[in-house]
Amino acid sequence: MSDKKVIIVGAGIVGLSTAYYLHKKGVEVTVVDNTDGSDNCSFGNAGYVAPSHLITLSSPGIISQGLKWMMNPESPFYIKPRLNRDLMKWGWLFKKAATQKRVDAAVPVLYELTVRSQRLYEEIIAEESIDAGYNKPGLLMICKTQEALHHEIELVELVKSYGLEAETLSREDIEQMEPEVQYDMTGGVFFGCDAWMTPNVFMKEFQTKLIAAGIDIQFNTNLQKIIHQNGSIDKIITDKGEIQGDDYVIAAGSWTPNLLKQVKVDIPLQAGKGYSFVLPDPVVMPKLPSILTEGKIATTPMLHGLRFAGTMELAGTQLNINQRRVDGIIKAVKDFMPQFKEQDFSQIKEWAGLRPCTPDGLPYIGRTKRYKNLLVGTGHAMLGWTLGPITGHLLTQEIIGDQPDYSSQLLEVERYA
Numbered sequence: 001m002s003d004k005k006v007i008i009v010g011a012g013i014v015g016l017s018t019a020y021y022l023h024k025k026g027v028e029v030t031v032v033d034n035t036d037g038s039d040n041c042s043f044g045n046a047g048y049v050a051p052s053h054l055i056t057l058s059s060p061g062i063i064s065q066g067l068k069w070m071m072n073p074e075s076p077f078y079i080k081p082r083l084n085r086d087l088m089k090w091g092w093l094f095k096k097a098a099t100q101k102r103v104d105a106a107v108p109v110l111y112e113l114t115v116r117s118q119r120l121y122e123e124i125i126a127e128e129s130i131d132a133g134y135n136k137p138g139l140l141m142i143c144k145t146q147e148a149l150h151h152e153i154e155l156v157e158l159v160k161s162y163g164l165e166a167e168t169l170s171r172e173d174i175e176q177m178e179p180e181v182q183y184d185m186t187g188g189v190f191f192g193c194d195a196w197m198t199p200n201v202f203m204k205e206f207q208t209k210l211i212a213a214g215i216d217i218q219f220n221t222n223l224q225k226i227i228h229q230n231g232s233i234d235k236i237i238t239d240k241g242e243i244q245g246d247d248y249v250i251a252a253g254s255w256t257p258n259l260l261k262q263v264k265v266d267i268p269l270q271a272g273k274g275y276s277f278v279l280p281d282p283v284v285m286p287k288l289p290s291i292l293t294e295g296k297i298a299t300t301p302m303l304h305g306l307r308f309a310g311t312m313e314l315a316g317t318q319l320n321i322n323q324r325r326v327d328g329i330i331k332a333v334k335d336f337m338p339q340f341k342e343q344d345f346s347q348i349k350e351w352a353g354l355r356p357c358t359p360d361g362l363p364y365i366g367r368t369k370r371y372k373n374l375l376v377g378t379g380h381a382m383l384g385w386t387l388g389p390i391t392g393h394l395l396t397q398e399i400i401g402d403q404p405d406y407s408s409q410l411l412e413v414e415r416y417a
């Protein structure tokens with residue numbers, strides 16, 4: 001048990017997981033979030049809890065591929081051209097990280113984090129009786145071209161080398177696994193190690209459980225100022241008043257770098273906007289989630305319908321919908337899954353979320369060096385849903401002074417300082 005009080009900023013999956021583990025250790029927790037608690041990036045994502053995703057976004061070849069995509073407004077990747085110092089610095093660091101050596105160093109870190117986090121989800125779901133459709137029969141990668149298939153087969157070998165379940169599939173194998181679904185494909189691969197669920201259902205149930213357990217979650221409360229003196233955070237000022245604690249965790253997703261700037265903690269991070277929408281009654285419901293590889297579209301059978309998610313747009317922290325990008329998702333779905341026609345998408349309600357993306361594809365997790373009671377948990381990019389629980393668990397160990405059961409210098413908050 002601990003007599004500490006901890007203030008957490010951000011009620012996404014990272015903030016809520018941190019609150020959960022701290023509370024279990026007897027810590028008094030207050031979470032503040034500037035939304036009403038019904039939406040953030042942790043609600044509308046594809047819901048994969050995916051240890052197969054061992055390769056970071058910043059990998060060799062991504063720069064030339066990205067430049068090609070930039071020319072096409074419906075492509076999976078886009079950077080809004082703008083003269084912004086933070087973006088330019090991030091781009092330079094991203095380019096430096098896109099080497100085989102850096103990717104090879106990141107793989108074991110992502111392996112440790114993703115596998116542990118998947119186990120933690122299973123524990124939370126069992127202990128708290130959360131029914132969000134958690135399921136682990138794996139993830140399909142559907143490839144149209146031999147080139148994409150070849151790339152995925154390399155990933156299968158890597159994933160298998162870590163003892164995780166993965167295999168290459170022929171077109172006929174996939175047709176047997178998904179007899180109802182027609183895919184326009186060459187073949188694919190299958191990652192049996194991956195799980196998925198309906199994230200918005202999990203988030204709502206998790207919030208309810210945390211509040212019932214006595215955790216103070218203050219929605220519609222915006223952190224405005226962080227007050228510090230002598231290398232320590234003194235209090236935070238919100239639009240609803242001041243809040244004081246012993247430790248402070250900033251888990252504000254893509255908005256974290258701006259909040260930390262005022263206390264001179266520099267974490268290069270760009271918001272990678274993605275879109276999703278759900279077809280409540282799709283023409284065909286796949287049994288398994290799949291990624292339409294060349295289109296970079298995630299399809300997930302969820303509790304309330306079939307969700308499609310995709311695109312990565314570096315355009316700042318606005319949540320406005322760029323219709324061309326959504327059209328790009330629809331086009332790719334029709335292209336890969338010809339059973340879907342234009343009219344199937346006439347009623348969709350588009351959702352946008354911001355993935356917090358670091359230049360090297362690894363999150364920032366831990367205590368800052370500059371302030372002894374300031375901790376950060378963000379930067380998980382495309383793996384934030386997967387990595388929420390392990391991030392909360394590691395931050396909790398750091399706060400209560402337990403020996404961390406995993407650590408890596410590659411996760412340090414001020415590694416770019």
Ligand SMILES: Cc1cc2nc3c(=O)[nH]c(=O)nc-3n(C[C@H](O)[C@H](O)[C@H](O)COP(=O)(O)OP(=O)(O)OC[C@H]3O[C@@H](n4cnc5c(N)ncnc54)[C@H](O)[C@@H]3O)c2cc1C
Nearest residue numbers: 010012013014034042045046048223253274383384385386
């Ligand atoms: C289309 C799409 C698909 C994805 N699919 C997957 C997937 O399948 N698997 C996976 O692992 N990951 C996936 N992700 C990534 C994942 O959703 C994110 O990485 C993750 O949700 C980030 O969680 P978070 O808690 O860090 O941030 P968020 O969920 O963004 O939460 C941060 C919270 O902090 C609040 N906040 C910000 N500033 C302040 C302030 N000043 N005061 C108070 N509160 C503040 C925000 O409003 C927000 O509520 C996907 C993302 C997208 C966009």
